[in-house]
Amino acid sequence: MARISLLANLLAFAATAYAQCGAGSPEATVGGSSGNYVATANGGQVYAGSDYRLAIQTAIDSISAGQRVSVLASGSIGASSIDISSGKTFEVCGTLDVGFNNARGAIRSRDTSDVSIPYLTMTGNPYFGMQFYGTSNLHLGEIVMNLSGGIGIRFDRDAASNSDVSMDSIRVTGAGSHAVETFNIDGLSIGEVIATNCGESGLLIQTSTNVQVGYVEGNNVGSGTGYATLRFANNNGQLVDGSYNTNVYVDRVVSRGGGRGVFCVSQSGGAEIGYVDLADNGNNAVLIENCYNLSILGGTVSGGGEVRIAARDEFPNTRDVSITLRVDGTTVRESPCGENISWNLSGNGARNIC
Ligand SMILES: *[C@@H]1O[C@H](CO)[C@@H](O)[C@H](O)[C@H]1NC(C)=O
Ligand SMILES: *[C@@H]1O[C@H](CO)[C@@H](O)[C@H](O)[C@H]1NC(C)=O
Ligand SMILES: *[C@@H]1O[C@H](CO)[C@@H](O)[C@H](O)[C@H]1NC(C)=O
Ligand SMILES: *[C@@H]1O[C@H](CO)[C@@H](O)[C@H](O)[C@H]1NC(C)=O
DSSP, rough: HHHHHHHHHHHHHHHHSOTTTOOSSSSSEEEEETEEEEEOOOOOOOOSSSSSSHHHHHHHSSSSTTTTEEEOOOOOOOOOOOEEETTOOEESSEEEEEEETTEEEEEESSSSSSEEEEEEEEEEEOEEEEEEEEEEEEEEEEEEEEEESEEEEESSSSSSSSSEEEEEEEEEEOSSSSSEEESEEEEEEEEEEEEESSOOOOOEEOOOOOEEEEEEESSSSSSSOOEEEEEESTTTTTTSSSOSSSSSEEEEEEEEEESSEEEEEEEEEEEEEEEEEEEEEEEEEEEEESSEEEEOEEEESSSSEEEEOOTTTTOOOEEEEEEEEEEEESSSEESSEEEEEEEESSOOOOOOOO
């Protein structure tokens, strides 16, 4: 059911999204250039001046739900934030540069419904590039973040939960921490996350259910850390009734270098990963630790750290795991022995399994 309604949402968005940023007739625009920005909304000028952030925020605050702001100009908002309220579509066709606004997102939408950000290109060193909580029916389209630090996209941990979030294509380079970090989402659909040279995870999904992800790619992500190109943590995939019936589906994961490839930890699970292609990961290519009902249906591991099933004492042992994998040039280890573990391995990697 959840999978069908997510697909319906995606199709609904596809019908209303414009093929190009700024196409059609946006109700509000921000134009001009450094020192001289002009915002118009519904036929009138609402801002003229040198403050890029104020031009954008004024345009957003001047439209109604169901309307769109297209930011045609490039500029810097410095160490500040832009807030998007319910029902509004916000797109940046230029390049939005951001600064470090401690504990805050450069772009935020909090306790809102039906917000859409079809296009955004961001540069700079934010605390969070984008920050969300308490959203429903949030849509992120083509998002490019070329950062020099911070977290790319963050859904907050200690805040209201989210439902029906969709993302089409998220490309993040240079985040100091995670490219995309989610907490508290029921109904998450992602086309692709491509993370390059990021300090911690590529896609980190936590405390979320009914998740569908097409493709995750990590290139040199989490180098020297225990983070991973794809990481499930903090009871991710555990349903409200406490069970781990499969509700997290990831089609494909590709990881090169960096820290870990795929990591499921801290009572997460209920997940099926269709295919993995992991090479030269500096930490475990795959680590499954206190994780329940996880399947990897196929793929390859070439070199890098070992494929490992593990468990810490603080949580129940790892159980109900099924792995089909070709492993070459690194080892496979199950320690301690999990419960109801099914291995279907090929390749030359040495095995130490139960
Ligand atoms: C962002 O990075 C990508 C990949 O390196 C590059 O192709 C693109 O031109 C960059 N865009 C900006 C605005 O920095
Ligand atoms: C794992 O998920 C599948 C599919 O939802 C379900 O049939 C099975 O009962 C689950 N097993 C456990 C042990 O949670
Ligand atoms: C054993 O694990 C598989 C997943 O690999 C799961 O679908 C199945 O329900 C588990 N069996 C039992 C008896 O829990
Ligand atoms: C085991 O893996 C092979 C591919 O290496 C695959 O053809 C086969 O179907 C798998 N068996 C099971 C029981 O999953």
